[in-house]
Structures are given as C-alpha cells and as structure tokens.
Amino acid sequence: MSKIRHITSPAGFVAAGVKAGIKASGKEDVTIVAGLRDCDAAVVTTRNQVFGEPVRYVRSVLPKGCGTVRAMVVNSGCSNVCTGAKGFADAKEMAAIAAGLLGTNKGKILVASTGIIGHRLPMDKVRSGIKAAAAALSRDNDQAALRGIMTTDTREKYALVQTRIDGKLVTVGGMVKGSGMIAPSLATMIGVITTDADIAPRALHQALTEAVGGTFNAITVDSDTSTSDTVAVLASGQAGNKRITASAGPGYAKFAATLKEVCGELARAVVIDGEGATKLVEIAVCGARSDAEARVAAKSVADSPLVKCAIHGGDPNWGRIVCALGKSAARVDPRRLRVWIGDVGVFARGMPLKFNVKKVQRHLAGKVVRIDCDLGLGGGCAAVLTCDLSREYIAINADYHT
C-alpha cells in the first residue's frame, strides 16, 4: 500500500501525529514535522493585534521571520491565545521538550497551537503527546501529522509540487488547516511546508512572503482574521541545487514559483473547506488604479454577505456585486465598470446587459463560480478566493459553544 506523502516527500524530513487527548474527539492532536538535520526556515504570522502565545514565541525565536530551524511542533484542540505569561511559558516548554528529544536547543523549534481561545494548554497531555510524536517520527505518518493540526476542517488539505533547479529535482510539500475565522492577514491559520531545496533563510523568507500575498492573503471565508495564523517553510537543502542566496536569479524564480504553487493549492483547499461552503468563488478584478485597489475591491465583493448568499442561492445578482464594488475604498466609476459571471457579461456602461440568464444560472449551479470585474481605470489587478454563505455556516458558528 502506497503511503500519501506531502511534508516528508522532500528529502530530509520526518513527521508524526499522535492522539494526546487534547481534543474531545479523541483524534490526533499533537504533530511534529522535523528535519533530519537543521533546516533553513522562514515563517509568517498573523497581523491580528491580538495574537497567540505560540506566535509570540515564534517571533522571539525568529525575530526577522527566518533563520535555522530543526522542527515545528503543533497541537490542535487549544490555541493558547489570551493566556498571558503562563501561556507563553507553555509555548516555550513545548519547544524545550521537543528540543530535548531531538537533541537540539529550543531556539530551533517552532510551535503553533490551534483550537479554542482563552484556555491554558493541558500541559500533561501536551508533554506526553510531544514525547509520543517524537518517538513516532518517520516518513510514513504524513496523514496522521496532518490530522494532528486539524480542528473544524472536514478535508485533509495538502499539496506537493516538483520542479527542476540546476538540473536537480526539487520538491515542495505542504499541509494546512483552516476552515472558519479565515481572512488571513499574512498567512492562514496553520500551514507547514517543507522542501529539499537549498536556499538561504532570507531568500526563503522573501519567497514565502511573495507566495502568501497572492495565495493565503487572497482568500476569505468569513472576513475574520484569526489570532493564530502561522505558515512556516523548512528547507533541508538535500536536493543538491546550487544554494540560492539571493531573491533574484533563475534558481530563486523557479523555487519561488513552485512555493507559490503549493501555497496556492493549500489556500484554495482552505476555501473549498470553508465552514458551510458549497462553492468555491473566484473574484478577479482588473482595470483598477493599482493592484492594491484591485485587491480592496475584490475583497469587498468576496466579503459581502449579500453576494455570498446570492451565489449560494444560484441567483445572477449582478446588482449586489456592483454595490459591493461601489462601497469599497477602491475608486470605482460605474460608467467604466464591466462585470462578468462565468464568461457571460452582465454589466457595462452603468447598466445591466441583456444576458442569457439560464447560462449564468448553470454556471452558478456549479462547484466553482467565477466573477470578473474590469474597473476600466488602470492596470491594477488582483484575485481573491472565497466561498458562498450558507445556513450551515450559521449552524456551525451559532451552535458552537465556548
């Protein structure tokens, strides 16, 4: 039986996910992804001003967002957010325990936690979980490691892309969790990416920052930016490519494109698994005065509950799209604006077009909906992925109790 591999597919990594009893469900809840040796690493974390103690710890270990890392330890079931100095000590202890077991120091261990806010970690369970995970590290546990970072996720979300740099095969693998409270501002809730590329930390950080801009930072399930968003990438260097040391040149470009492809696949998977989502919605805006304005306009449409409800109901409601564009901080002139749903033009020169309603309804009935908006004012472009808004979202989030 062939094993599914993603984070241990690049050479030089092992992983494990174990059931430590933190989650009420009894499923895997402690995960370690480790390099066989020290790795070059980069990390991006949430822009929410309220952020978890694990985020604080990661920033203390990698103040510039990059450096040398041996492993990342993640637990689910409790996010260690709003837990004060004791919570920070817990995050540090998680790193210290893992460091001891892996024969390194705690400054080379990243930590992340996801789950309920405002509760201390059950450290007895966390400690024994980290020990069990360290003992189970192998190249056969990728899916258990992935389940160990999941919370309300209903799908296992991972990606694997290969490229060739200097004639050497380079692999980038990644896994991600996230379903609600998704409007990442730097990263999605938790993502772990590995690669065997040989790349220096600063170049790796640059590639990661570029990659998240158009991927994790361009998705929204419910406009709520989490307190725990963290995406880390570890590079073992075992692919044998000529070490990439600058954020320029063909080697860097190939690696950055591959990393972005992995981030893009993972981000897309998060939206598809959005709470209550039944459709993936791509909103592309071009013709804005700048890329930044295009993104603001696309986000305004993607976060509009009225647009999301209309898509859920299969209604070609171009009016709500135009309204959401108009309320945004981006410059919009309805007389220059053009809007398409699927490949059908529905709005131009300030007015609705006569369009084939049945054709648009057929498009809206599918699993992937595409909305294109041309603001007609400049060369700025951006795309945002979102999902529809369903009764199920309300059920999940009104019936969830802290």
Added chain:
Amino acid sequence: MSKIRHITSPAGFVAAGVKAGIKASGKEDVTIVAGLRDCDAAVVTTRNQVFGEPVRYVRSVLPKGCGTVRAMVVNSGCSNVCTGAKGFADAKEMAAIAAGLLGTNKGKILVASTGIIGHRLPMDKVRSGIKAAAAALSRDNDQAALRGIMTTDTREKYALVQTRIDGKLVTVGGMVKGSGMIAPSLATMIGVITTDADIAPRALHQALTEAVGGTFNAITVDSDTSTSDTVAVLASGQAGNKRITASAGPGYAKFAATLKEVCGELARAVVIDGEGATKLVEIAVCGARSDAEARVAAKSVADSPLVKCAIHGGDPNWGRIVCALGKSAARVDPRRLRVWIGDVGVFARGMPLKFNVKKVQRHLAGKVVRIDCDLGLGGGCAAVLTCDLSREYIAINADYHT
C-alpha cells in the same frame, strides 16, 4: 379612532401612500410627503460610488445638500439604480409630475426609489400612482405613506419627538425603511423627516449631518452599503420659534438634539428589523486613541459574522470579540483591553476573567445585547448598533431572486 401620525404631526405637512401596482405584493408603493408651502430642507445621500438615478437627481436639485423643497416623492418596488440616462429622465419626470400637481416647479421636488436594482421604473404605474397620491394628500395617511416606502421591512418604523424652543412647541417626526443591505454611509436606505421648526437650510443640513453620524451611520445589518441611501428633512417653520439661522446657540442645540433623537430611534428600528435579526446588539467602544478609531473597532466587531453567530447562539464567546477588535485598523493592545458582555466583565489584562457564565448567557438570551470594550489607550468613544446573524438572513438572501 385615533390616527397614528408621525410625518404629518409637525404643523404644515400632508402625506399619502397609494397602491400603484409596482410591487408584486400589491401593497402601497408610491408615497408623497408634502409641505403645505415651500419648506427649508436638507438631505444626505449614500457614499456608495454606485448610486441610483434618484440620488443623482436629488444632488442636481440640492447640490449643497440643502435648499427649498415642497415635497418628496418615493416609490418602492424598483430602485431605479443602474438604469443610465433614461433612468435619470424617469427620476426627473417623477419630480415634474408631482410639481405640476402641487403647483410648484420640479426643482422643489425630491425623489427616492427603493427596490430591485437594474430595472427601469414602470413609468405608467408611477405616473398614475403619483396622481393618485397627490389627490389623497392629507393628515390621515401617515401609515399608508410609510407602507409605500417599505420593501423587505417587516415592521413599520417611525418616530416622533417634541421639544420647546423659545417657548414654542417644536415637533420632529420621521419614518424610515430598511432591513437588508444596511451599513449606511451617510444615511439609511430611505428616511423622511418633517418638522415645524423654523430653521434655515444650512443650519438644518448641519443638524442632519451631525445627527446621522451617530445614528444612521452607526448601524450595520450586513456591512453592505446600499446604492439608494437617502434621508431628507423638511422644515415648515410653522412652530413659530425664532428662525434658527446658524449652527450654534441654544435653539440650534435643542433642535439638533431632537433631530438626533428621531434619527436614533429610526436607526434603532432599522436594526431591530434587520433581515433575520432576533436581537439588537449595541457595541460600545471607549478608550480608543480617537473617536474615529473607536468607530472602526466597534464596526469590526459589529460586522464580524463569527461574533454575530455567537450572539445568535447565546454563546459568551469573548474570544471572537477580542479577535475582531484585534483585526481592525484601530490600535488595540490586548494587555490594556477590557471587555464586558452585559454588565459582566469577561476579559482584562490579555486574558479572560473568571465570570458568571450563566449570568452572561441570561443576558445573551434577551432581545437586547450590549457589549462594552475599553481599549485603555485614550479618550475616543463610539457605539454601533447591529443585530445577530441567523439562518433566516441566509434564507432571505439566498432564496431572493433578481
């Protein structure tokens, strides 16, 4: 049988609402509110860059937002938005017909339309409706006039407040429609306010602008700013107070406070009638670096689908409140932040407090929920009214078809 009066309660006004066949439901859909003579008037309209042709017409008639007005004509069932030059001509014709019937010129008639976007007005029905309404103008038709401006509203929303200026009784009455697509940016969808105060147009405009800031502009049902938001106030001057000509002095202050009270009651009624709403939620933020930042922070909480779902479910989920504050553009320091639900402190110094969960749940089970946040950073304060987010909102907006 005593009649309900609001817009004709101030001396010098008549009103009517008639069934013109524009709405499929067959209910009232053309309304006129008229002064017996020319009135001083002020108007505020949507900040959405996509705005209706009636808004364009109102701006052409009152380019500074104030002047002399005889009457306002409103239709529901069709908003005359995204209808181009022909739609503008329709709006102008509505004004011209009413002006002819009332013996004035079309520059003294305000118009507003609400309902579906992107359809031309059925002008035959509009013409005969305006004629019928003009013939029915009286002081006994306030409720019919109110029904004539309603769309998805489930409640008749009006307000009446009196004060004494220079020893004279001054009355301000108003009615409003709005239920979904409510995050007004200058005004709610359509509000008509009358007063018998004697006040000059510029002072009236100043008072209206001040009033909407903390009322219509401080509510949100679903974060979607409409294309048709219009609030107008007409002053007949028949109360006999000394004419208020400047936006200062005791007469102005009393009038402005009274107008704000009417706007506040109407805004509150809009939120209570929010689509799918089961609770009114007041979010007050103090201790911000400025009033503007307080408002941004309060809006971030009020627009958070996760917070709104938690309130709907009766869950004391302070974590989502803190998360929504943290993601906002306002400066937030979790260590200085304090949060109360009802009068129970739930968060302070970066961590949850031990609180009486049952007591908070009892508060959340009520019809009015209050959340107070002290950012602890300065003297800026603001409050925003919103409602909870329910399956019913999705039902209304996913099953609605254009």
